[in-house]
Amino acid sequence: MNGKIAIGIIIFVVLVTSPYWYNMGKASVTPKLEVGTTEKACIEPTPYMKSSHMQLLNDWRDQVVREGHRTYVSSTGKKFENISLQNTCMKCHAKKTEFCDRCHNYVNADPKCWDCHIAPLETKEAARSEK
Numbered sequence: 001m002n003g004k005i006a007i008g009i010i011i012f013v014v015l016v017t018s019p020y021w022y023n024m025g026k027a028s029v030t031p032k033l034e035v036g037t038t039e040k041a042c043i044e045p046t047p048y049m050k051s052s053h054m055q056l057l058n059d060w061r062d063q064v065v066r067e068g069h070r071t072y073v074s075s076t077g078k079k080f081e082n083i084s085l086q087n088t089c090m091k092c093h094a095k096k097t098e099f100c101d102r103c104h105n106y107v108n109a110d111p112k113c114w115d116c117h118i119a120p121l122e123t124k125e126a127a128r129s130e131k
Contacts, residue, residue, distance in 0.1 A: 030106065031102035031103055031105075031106045032102075041076075042092070043072070043074050043078070043080060043088065044056070044074055044075055044076075045075070048075075054111065057085060057089075057113070060072065060083050060084065060085075063083075064083065064084065070082050070083055071083065072088075085113055085117050086117055086118070086120070090120050094120055094122075095120075095122055096119055096120050096122065097122060100113075
C-alpha cells in the first residue's frame with residue numbers, strides 16, 4: 001500500500017511541475033520597441049516610463065477627469081499642455097502595434113486603455129511589418 005502512495009505522489013509532483021521543466025532554459029526575446037519619434041526624450045526618463053507609465057496615465061486620468069487639471073510638469077521641468085494618452089503619448093508613439101502591443105504582449109498585460117480611447121489608425125504597411 002505504501003508503494004502505491006509513493007508512486008502516486010511522484011506522479012502528482014511530476015505532473016504539477018511539468019510546465020516548469022518543459023520551459024526550463026527557454027527565455028522570451030525582449031521586444032525591440034520602435035519609438036517612432038523625432039523627440040530625443042520621453043516626458044519622463046526611460047526607466048521611470050518602463051516601470052510606472054500606467055501609474056502616470058492613471059494619475060493623468062484622475063487629474064484631467066476628476067480635477068480638471070490638464071497641464072503636466074515633468075521631473076526635468078518640461079511643461080506639457082493638454083495631457084492625455086492620445087494627445088501626448090500617441091503623438092510620439094504613433095505605431096501602437098510596434099510600441100504598445102509588443103511590450104504588453106511580452107509581459108502578458110491586457111491594458112484597458114482602448115476600452116475608452118480610440119486606437120490610433122495605422123497604415124497597412126505598419127500592420128504588415130508587425131506580422
